[in-house]
Amino acid sequence: MQITLTINGADHTLDLDPRVTLLDALRDHLGLTGSRKGCDQGQCGACTVLVNGRRINSCLSLAVMHEGDAITTVEGLSDGALSPLQQAFIEHDGFQCGYCTPGQICSATAMLDELAAGWPSHVSPSLDGPCELTEAELAERMSGNLCRCSCYPGINAAIRDAKGHQA
Amino acid sequence: MTIRIKLDDKSEDRADSLAQGLLGTPADRPEGHLKVTGAATYAADDIPGGCAFGVLVRAPGQGALTATNADDIRAMQGVLAVIRDPRMVRNSAQGTANEAPVQGVDSAAYTGQPIALVVAESFEQARHAANALKITADGPPGPVDPQAVEPEGEPDGQGDLDAAMADAPHSIDAEYTTAGHSSAPMEPHAAVAAWDGENLTVRASLQMLKYNRNELADCLGIDPARVRLLSPYVGGGFGSKLGISAETVAAAIAAKELDRPVRVVQHRRQVFETITRRSETRQRIRLAASSDGRLTGLGHEALVSNLPDESFAEPVTQASAFAYAAANRLIGERVARLHRPAAGSVRAPGEAVGVTAFECAMDELAVQLGLDPIELRLRNIPEKDPQSGIPFSSHMLAETLQDGAKCFGWQGRNPAPRQQRDGEWWIGTGMAAAFRVNILSEAEARITLTAGGALVETDMTDIGTGTYAILTQIAGEALGLPADRVTVKLGDTEYPPGSGSGGSWGAASTGNATWLAALDLRQQLASMMECDERDLTLKDGQATCGNTTRALSDLLGGDTLTGHGHIDAGKAFEDVRQSTFGAHFAEVAVNDITGEIRVRRMLGSFAAGRILNQKTARSQCHGGMTWGIGMALTEGLVHDRRDGHIVNRDLAEYHVATNADVPPLEVHFVEERDPWAGPMQSKGLGELGICGAGAAILNALHHACGVRLRDMPATPDRVLGGLERL
Numbered sequence: 078m079q080i081t082l083t084i085n086g087a088d089h090t091l092d093l094d095p096r097v098t099l100l101d102a103l104r105d106h107l108g109l110t111g112s113r114k115g116c117d118q119g120q121c122g123a124c125t126v127l128v129n130g131r132r133i134n135s136c137l138s139l140a141v142m143h144e145g146d147a148i149t150t151v152e153g154l155s156d157g158a159l160s161p162l163q164q165a166f167i168e169h170d171g172f173q174c175g176y177c178t179p180g181q182i183c184s185a186t187a188m189l190d191e192l193a194a195g196w197p198s199h200v201s202p203s204l205d206g207p208c209e210l211t212e213a214e215l216a217e218r219m220s221g222n223l224c225r226c227s228c229y230p231g232i233n234a235a236i237r238d239a240k241g242h243q244a
Numbered sequence: 245m246t247i248r249i250k251l252d253d254k255s256e257d258r259a260d261s262l263a264q265g266l267l268g269t270p271a272d273r274p275e276g277h278l279k280v281t282g283a284a285t286y287a288a289d290d291i292p293g294g295c296a297f298g299v300l301v302r303a304p305g306q307g308a309l310t311a312t313n314a315d316d317i318r319a320m321q322g323v324l325a326v327i328r329d330p331r332m333v334r335n336s337a338q339g340t341a342n343e344a345p346v347q348g349v350d351s352a353a354y355t356g357q358p359i360a361l362v363v364a365e366s367f368e369q370a371r372h373a374a375n376a377l378k379i380t381a382d383g384p385p386g387p388v389d390p391q392a393v394e395p396e397g398e399p400d401g402q403g404d405l406d407a408a409m410a411d412a413p414h415s416i417d418a419e420y421t422t423a424g425h426s427s428a429p430m431e432p433h434a435a436v437a438a439w440d441g442e443n444l445t446v447r448a449s450l451q452m453l454k455y456n457r458n459e460l461a462d463c464l465g466i467d468p469a470r471v472r473l474l475s476p477y478v479g480g481g482f483g484s485k486l487g488i489s490a491e492t493v494a495a496a497i498a499a500k501e502l503d504r505p506v507r508v509v510q511h512r513r514q515v516f517e518t519i520t521r522r523s524e525t526r527q528r529i530r531l532a533a534s535s536d537g538r539l540t541g542l543g544h545e546a547l548v549s550n551l552p553d554e555s556f557a558e559p560v561t562q563a564s565a566f567a568y569a570a571a572n573r574l575i576g577e578r579v580a581r582l583h584r585p586a587a588g589s590v591r592a593p594g595e596a597v598g599v600t601a602f603e604c605a606m607d608e609l610a611v612q613l614g615l616d617p618i619e620l621r622l623r624n625i626p627e628k629d630p631q632s633g634i635p636f637s638s639h640m641l642a643e644t645l646q647d648g649a650k651c652f653g654w655q656g657r658n659p660a661p662r663q664q665r666d667g668e669w670w671i672g673t674g675m676a677a678a679f680r681v682n683i684l685s686e687a688e689a690r691i692t693l694t695a696g697g698a699l700v701e702t703d704m705t706d707i708g709t710g711t712y713a714i715l716t717q718i719a720g721e722a723l724g725l726p727a728d729r730v731t732v733k734l735g736d737t738e739y740p741p742g743s744g745s746g747g748s749w750g751a752a753s754t755g756n757a758t759w760l761a762a763l764d765l766r767q768q769l770a771s772m773m774e775c776d777e778r779d780l781t782l783k784d785g786q787a788t789c790g791n792t793t794r795a796l797s798d799l800l801g802g803d804t805l806t807g808h809g810h811i812d813a814g815k816a817f818e819d820v821r822q823s824t825f826g827a828h829f830a831e832v833a834v835n836d837i838t839g840e841i842r843v844r845r846m847l848g849s850f851a852a853g854r855i856l857n858q859k860t861a862r863s864q865c866h867g868g869m870t871w872g873i874g875m876a877l878t879e880g881l882v883h884d885r886r887d888g889h890i891v892n893r894d895l896a897e898y899h900v901a902t903n904a905d906v907p908p909l910e911v912h913f914v915e916e917r918d919p920w921a922g923p924m925q926s927k928g929l930g931e932l933g934i935c936g937a938g939a940a941i942l943n944a945l946h947h948a949c950g951v952r953l954r955d956m957p958a959t960p961d962r963v964l965g966g967l968e969r970l
């Protein structure tokens with residue numbers, strides 16, 4: 078099938094088997110390998126990308142479903158200079174092997190937006206915001222991204238630090 | 245020239261007198277930029293032109309196998325080959341095997357064994373065809389229950405443990421179990437193989453290239469010199485990538501047969517089955533103690549399992565040999581030969597589960613004695629290795645216990661259980677000691693020095709451990725260069741063979757080799773400066789000797805100097821007992837209604853010689869402690885009782901710790917120098933953090949609510965059962 082995907086602001090026209098996931102389209106057909114495959118079944122978050130600003134597991138979505146969507150991958154987060162989150166991940170050692178890292182960073186990017194928009198989570202005290210970035214909120218909202226190296230202390234510190242810069 | 249050292253004795257510390265001030269600092273990882281932008285290339289990322297895609301097929305049962313519709317599969321759209329080659333491997337090779345693991349596809353020793361590779365023009369076609377390949381297995385499953393077979397092996401004894409137990413006023417005789425574990429690195433095992441004539445290059449995800457090259461060559465029946473492996477970035481290992489595994493061998497076979505590059509990536513479910521797991525364990529622990537808490541008897545017997553023809557047996561009792569003094573001892577493992585997926589090294593093989601169970605037993609003894617559990621440990625620190633009588637290279641258990649207790653706020657703790665309540669939650673604290681043997685493995689490194697800076701090369705890997713960072717720091721420190729003038733290249737068999745990453749030995753082994761390579765360069769620079777190497781100060785690109793200072797760029801001009809370092813373990817690892825030590829502390833909340841355990845905070849105090857990088861070392865300890873949480877509370881492989889296959893073979897059913905499972909973790913290093921550990925005087929740290937961490941949590945569980953659980957993981961159903969029995 079011929080489709081056009083809009084990724085990091087650029088249009089890419091591809092002829093794809095309809096079975097190709099968004100993740101594999103990015104990695105294997107467009108060479109955007111920053112999005113990682115950890116499980117290929119929606120259990121790890123390594124493949125997290127932003128679709129119209131919302132985070133999704135790109136392994137669980139078919140590429141052909143995304144014509145017209147604005148897709149942002151880790152490659153689109155730094156525009157020459159690193160984003161505050163990326164910088165903070167380096168400073169706080171928010172990774173070891175680095176495999177889950179693009180997913181963590183994409184996820185955190187959208188998570189901070191969700192928080193700012195007042196979207197509640199399972200641990201939010203109320204359903205109609207505002208939401209604070211408490212320890213519990215941060216841990217809850219980032220638990221879809223596994224890190225087997227177990228860099229959660231660094232990841233959380235980095236997110237807090239980047240949020241501080243944002244504020 | 246090469247500076248080659250076999251460590252037979254203590255080494256002099258040179259690093260403290262060097263001038264750059266880089267070593268030991270919490271420097272950022274030099275490859276950090278590549279990792280946060282997604283630009284670091286892992287094994288599956290680089291697809292060469294003309295690449296075909298392979299998907300492995302698993303055995304649906306055991307015994308002789310037949311593929312009943314292979315011709316139909318070959319006719320499917322895009323399919324290039326259905327490969328069932330006798331050189332394919334049964335399971336991943338054991339660490340440092342240096343030869344092929346068991347091979348063959350005609351029969352399956354365990355359910356889930358990789359027994360075919362389907363290759364197609366696209367991944368989607370290959371996956372579809374692999375799913376459609378029909379395989380029948382004719383055999384009944386072999387034994388799969390560790391307790392239903394006669395195990396191999398006998399524990400070693402000293403003195404008379406039975407008599408000590410009978411005579412002791414206080415004793416513990418209890419059985420502990422731990423479930424099997426999966427390493428579950430976030431990057432699944434992957435390979436892209438390409439032949440150029442008779443020469444093979446594979447981008448793969450591996451921890452120990454110099455062994456892996458020989459293993460792959462042996463699998464294929466070719467000269468290792470024809471094999472080049474590339475693993476510049478590895479998405480986690482934890483033991484799972486120590487040995488060559490099914491996808492790499494199959495990719496190489498397919499690429500040769502099809503005369504084009506082939507990529508094979510294991511699916512997460514396949515990683516669970518084809519890659520060695522940590523054996524489940526059943527541990528009988530006996531402690532006999534005098535009324536003042538001195539151990540007179542110590543027994544640690546473990547039952548583990550593995551497939552036939554696997555040399556590895558989880559060395560559960562490894563640290564029990566030297567952890568505590570006791571005249572009467574019985575220590576060792578028995579192995580049950582089972583037809584479950586193969587067992588092998590998973591982070592801290594042995595101590596991870598052995599120290600954890602043992603430290604639970606020590607807590608039970610402390611409660612029985614009415615003695616503070618820290619005090620019980622302090623009273624039983626041996627003067628010398630209790631089994632062999634050799635001295636310790638250094639012994640830091642007391643220091644870490646005291647440091648940890650102080651930082652955690654242990655003093656004044658009410659030892660009685662079931663005293664603190666917070667709503668539905670019981671609150672309690674617990675502690676445990678940590679031990680992990682220190683090993684050094686042969687390693688080489690090369691440094692090329694030019695006016696622009698230094699280039700360090702070794703086939704060593706960085707699996708997240710911080711190799712790029714610490715080799716940068718060691719070379720920069722020794723050569724007086726800031727970090728940005730040092731480049732480290734890893735993970736290519738064209739480079740000198742490093743130690744590989746495993747057994748916590750990477751940093752000390754390849755780090756010392758890098759130091760020796762730098763020393764070689766320092767000697768060359770000193771002779772250019774016409775002074776003794778020891779009188780040479782190198783800092784910020786300047787060489788100083790006496791009153792003479794010259795810029796390195798001036799000294800070298802356009803020249804290139806090369807330094808080689810080569811280190812190996814000698815008598816320093818036989819004549820003294822080398823270990824790292826630590827202390828774990830945990831505070832938990834236990835829900836009285838649901839049985840859920842939440843870890844509220846954890847603290848570890850660790851001693852591992854010189855800490856090469858405060859930041860990456862801390863992260864290693866975070867990792868280990870978090871694995872301790874997983875082992876204690878959530879992680880456990882479940883085997884089908886009929887055919888032994890792993891039922892929970894994915895990340896939704898096998899529960900590694902998530903962000904919300906991990907509380908604030910505090911890590912302290914008690915700095916020391918261990919002269920026996922080599923010129924850098926640093927010891928391995930990647931595994932110490934897991935050893936005993938789970939015990940601190942289970943001991944805190946008992947303190948919180950009075951439930952003593954001896955089976956890990958301590959899932960809510962088990963806790964609830966315990967609460968009901970109180």
Ligand code: FES
Pocket residue numbers: 113114115116117118119120121122123124125134135136137
């Ligand atoms: S690869 Fe998509 S969630 Fe794991």
Ligand code: FES
Pocket residue numbers: 171172173174175176177178223224225226227228430479480708
């Ligand atoms: S950094 Fe290795 S899995 Fe997260």
